[in-house]
Amino acid sequence: MSPQIQCRRCGTCCRKGGPALHLADRPLIEGGAILLKHLYTLRKGEPAWENIRGEVAPLEAEIIKIREADGGRACRFFNDAEKGCAIYENRPMECRILKCWDTAEIEAMYRRDRLSRQHLLGTISGLWDLAATHEKECGLDRIGRLMAGDDPDRGALARIMAYDREMRNLVTERSGIDPEILDFLFGRPLARIMPGGRFRRRFGPFGGSVSPDRAPTYVSDH
Ligand code: SF4
Structure with missing residues (x-):
């Protein structure tokens, strides 16, 4: 069998999740x-599970990702029936440069120049203030x-969890912000990323985030 040298449009990459975004993707948003x-x-x-290094590690800086489709891991823009991308002409940089048969190029860039909330919201004072305040109150390092x-502050965790929950409720009820942007604005709810039980015992405090077969990844391993 001849070695693969071009995309076969099999869709495997897009089924494994959406890409992380970089500064070059800013115009798309x-x-x-x-x-x-x-x-x-x-x-x-x-x-989060990092495909390139093959390990779970706490993120050194935030990552903005394209959401998965409801109930699955595939990128929300992937059309399974047609094995196509709904935003092909505007697909993000990681999607453009990934070659599943030669990952050298994406390995060299995937940690560089990542897009952040501040890049996108920094000039929108109301929204950026909300995101920055939430980050200060609900930082994952402290959690x-x-x-x-x-x-030693044993009550702090419950207060942080309540703050995260109430902030989301207040913002949608009083400011009219679309609830669908909350996972971008504040990250995913703490209640969702910190379940107890076996994931916690296996992976630590944020166990539910890091199971490799369902985890958000640093990059989409197309
Ligand atoms: S090419 Fe990128 S944006 Fe398009 S469906 Fe695949 S992962 Fe999603």
């Missing part, structure tokens, strides 16, 4: 090809210390 409701944020300190027992 600012131009409206990709909307904020199509995105979510993996926050600094949130463990990790609390759950590891390294912080």
